[in-house]
Amino acid sequence: MTTTTPFRYIGKPIPKADALERVTGTARFGADLKLPGMLHGKVLRSPHPHAYIRRIDASRALALEGVKAVVTAQDLPPLEDARAAFGGELMIDLDHLRRLTIAHEKALFEGHAVAAVAATSPEIAEAALELIQVDYEVLPVVENALDAMKPDAPLLHPNLYTRTLGEKPSKPSNIATIVEVGFGDLEKAWAAADVVVEQSFETQMVHQGYLEPQACVAWVDADGRIHVWTTTQGTFNAQRMLSALLKVPLHMLNVIPAEVGGAFGGKIYVILEPLAILLSRKAGRPVKMVMDRAEVFRATGPASPAYITVKAGAKRDGTLTGLYAKIVMDAGAFPGAPVQGATWCIFAPYKAPAMKVEAYDVVTNKPRVQAYRAPGATAAAFASESTLDMLAERLGLDPLEFRLRNAAQEGDQNVTGQTYGRIGVKAILEAIRKHPHWNTPLQGKNRGRGLAMGAWMGAILTSSSQVVVNVDGTVQIVTGQVDITGTRTSMLQMVADMLQLPLDHISIRVGDTNCTPYTDLSAGSRTTFTQSAALARACQSVIAQMKAQAADALSKPDRRLTPEDIEYADGKFWVKSDPEQVLPWRQVAGLTRTRGTGPIVGTGTVTRLQPANEFSAQLCDVEVDPETGKVKILRFTAFQDAGRVINPIQVEGQMQGGAVQGIGWGLFEYYAWDKGKLRNPTLLDYREPTALDLPMIDTCIVEVPAPDGPLGVRGVGEPPIVPGPAALANAIYRAVGVRLTKLPMTPETVFWAIQEKKQAEHLQAVAGDGA
Amino acid sequence: MRPFEYVAPKRLREAYAILAQADGRTVRPLAGGTDLIDQLRVGRKRADLVMDVKHIPELMRLEWGPRKGLYIGAGVPCYRVYKDPVVAQHYPAIRDGAMLVGSWQIQHRASLGGNICNAAPSADTVPPLLVYEAIAHIGGPRGEREVPLERFFTGPGQTVLAPDEILLGVRVPPPPPRSSSHYLRFIPREEMDIAVAGVASLVALDSRGVVARARIALSAVAPTPVRARDAEAVLEGQRPTPALLVEAGEKAVLATNPITDVRGSIAYRKELVKVLTRRTLSKALADLGITLE
Amino acid sequence: MTTFPLDKLSLRTQVRMKVNGEPHVLLVKPWQTLLEALREELGLTGTKEGCGNGNCGCCTILMNGKTVNSCLVLAPEADGAEILTVEGLAQNGRLDPLQKAFIQYGALQCGFCTPGFLLSAKYLLQENPNPTEHQVRLAIAGNLCRCTGYDKIVRAILAVARGEVQ
């Protein structure tokens, strides 16, 4: 388990362990399960973004033949502990989770669940929805965070008081939290600077855009045991949320993971599951619920829109003197915008003597946000990396050299006060400096190259897995860790090397909550990092148990051996003092059956590791059509510090997929609102990039081992989404001289920015002529 | 989806009989279904009976004769149109338009007839047909009639079809001599998008290189696809120059009456019309050996 | 007041089709999509629904040799048709070269989009055995993938076209 032995599998491009079932169509996703007697559930959703619900009359729906159950908020058990909090990434308290699951006295966003129906066919369920009568009293809509913060704004929650470091405010507000962090003296910083740049930015609500809509099947059996098959990032998180929502003890609630068709942070909360369980309990039959795409857009948890102002000062030589940001994030209908992530990330790659961030978590009449890959960081980096580019330009410095000069390293401080361990910022920037992309001049009209960095703190939480040795010597990894990024494969690789066994002797099963040890959700780039440590412990334990068994078997009547007398390598156990006395792994494993020593099971758990901070950078070349504003990406290279690569195909895959999500966020994607109503709830008008909108995405991985964990692994899932929008904005600026401060940078916004610039130049020329 | 009945007549007469006996029920013709099925699913349209027209031989014809021109049956899917060598040779803009509709999966189903009858202002196959002055061939239990395609549309989603009528096909007259045409649309992505604005241009030159005929038609910038007659007039009788093309673009804007929606603003759409008019004209002229850009 | 056509709920119509080489006769609801019929009636859940309106390509199948979005085909329209779904790609236990290449090149992550991509790619190579990168991108423009950024998908398809994976 030391990192010095050469690995057979770690670092190799091993094909995905579960790929075969995916290319043959046999992998079971959320909507693929069918149980005997299964009913179909559908949700009645509020057409109003903000309205009191005065009355719900479901009697006509219930009278329809084939309708087996209707549920409303009334069917939830009463609330006890309102402050219990859930989430894993973006936290939500129980009272809010209940109200998010199904509207109580008020509908707070368009698409908010109001009632649910189970019927013998989908069309009967649909017919029943039309028969439910709801009396709404429509309320004024709070459309965005800036409006929400106004003193006279309509309130979403009568009992929401701003949480600050100061005293509890006397009046409720739409501002849930104000966070302030930082160090140093900013006034001095601005005074010491030769150039100070201040700029405001705006980003829109976007969606994770996973292709698999939420789906689940719930069945409450005759004993009251609950079985839920669902497409979730964390079975245990789902189990805890359901247990709290429904007041059911954990042993009565089994969450069974379905394959997840993409999640990116958006499949952490339970959404359909509680409704499906309530329906199943009433109807006495299994209930399947599947969202359609419009429901996915309206009623799941997209990513926070943000308003960010950044101020940055530097000396003529490029040394930063101070960094400041005000971040306002829109959480949607309930508190919990990713202000922590945004705050940690916004200046993370840099050092400066003074830094400060003020961040606001604000509620509005929109769907409650959830995590989206590096939650908070992408909007933050769009603002900070654009501002730093402006600053570099004002100083006449090369954007790469400017960043290198200010690059944070071990011992420097994040704005939150965290002191960095070993980090890869400099290594990434050095890699760019050497890269052919950076060193190939970009020629041609209306073309430009942009650079930006990204960061993610790296989540930790609790992870565990079991490693079980079968009597034939093969090995089973048993885990509740849902695989959303290929972690089954990397876990197999790690265990094969840790046990020094051939890969094909090992298999892995992602099991349900009833038969695997507790492990937290798969999110926040924590899975491979924390599982590397958990598996190392499990494997250590397995080898110790195997050694004990080998010692027992190799003992002679005249000499009792202890595990300390046994050496292990490459599938063989031998006596240290007498290497001729050897037992192969398989034989030692077989002893389990005959010697009564019990099964060999190693359980590994970790909860505390030093964070493995993650950094990335992206370089992109664009060409802008000034007549239409359309941006074409000519070349794109993603750089990232992976700590240690377990599987290069998978790391590249994360980098490329994340980069393209960043491109979509930068150029195309946004929720178009009309007074709280979504105008583009389809994949036609919510434009995810297609293959034709992109070039190949080149990757360059650097490896600066993480300060903690057995292998030096860093998470790789989050950082690749972060730099894209800023890199594009910086490239567009260099191509056509316009600085875009709002996302997305659609052709139309680029076009008008160019027109404005032309107009300004024209006016200047005219004024110049006059003088 | 809300329940409906389905019928697939194999002869035109059967189809007419079904329409004649509708008796207050909503009968919806179904060609490729790429508009209709989603509209039924989300409840934007309702149907009591869906009548699949793809088994009616008359609607699946794609025929050409040098004197008669082209006949495109209403049910013929886009891929058959743009893969047809005759269309590619004689009607480049029609090929362009058919190639732009959706993805390959969509093009294997989506028909020109459906694109026309759906009557979206953004329909990509319509401006190319308008520049060739295509004629809609309509039929029903009360008889058949022909209407210039330009007059077929009465508003967004609205046409001259009576409830008991269907589109049988479009007749496209032979192209004028020494002519070419192109259609371009603007979308934010490269594919899979609905036009923010689209322009089809046709130019025919006489023996002296003067524009003998110009036809320009626009999509997504008015309640229906429209001809830009002022722009055409600017070109006809003139020798093409870069400045003339710019002027034509500006004149084309006069025919627009766009709206602001999620896909684009009024002002932006007008700007796009200028650019696309110029670009389609110069592409068509380039085919005729005149390079201006 | 609802206008839901409750009277039509029990309507069924017969469809004969050949799916992955096997003949089937089934009773479908006239408003059922082919996608639903394949998944619900035949249990062929490899074909996925990502959007239900032709935009994601997850439901792509070959119908009479051509790719279509099965979410935009009514089941009764498939009467008499030959259908190929992802479940029928492997022949006699041998994976299609595209399936092998997708595994080898890491052209899938979550795999939800994979069946659709495989069929779009199959059709492309049938039509054009030697596509350029741009032609590959055009051929798969009707298939969204949110995980991979398409890079490895494009490479896998090009590798099969070049005969590097068989």
Ligand SMILES: Cc1cc2nc3c(=O)[nH]c(=O)nc-3n(C[C@H](O)[C@H](O)[C@H](O)COP(=O)(O)OP(=O)(O)OC[C@H]3O[C@@H](n4cnc5c(N)ncnc54)[C@H](O)[C@@H]3O)c2cc1C
């Ligand atoms: C993903 C996607 C992308 C798309 N991209 C584009 C695009 O780029 N450009 C574009 O223009 N369109 C696009 N469309 C819209 C659509 O594909 C086209 O309008 C298509 O041409 C419609 O043809 P269809 O045969 O599928 O029509 P259908 O859906 O079968 O019918 C459309 C309408 O016409 C009626 N109808 C059909 N045939 C007749 C007839 N013979 N007589 C009377 N009425 C009839 C139907 O009742 C229905 O109301 C797209 C659609 C999707 C789903």
Ligand code: FES
């Ligand atoms: S489900 Fe058919 S295209 Fe998305």
Ligand code: FES
């Ligand atoms: S692999 Fe997940 S959508 Fe393509």
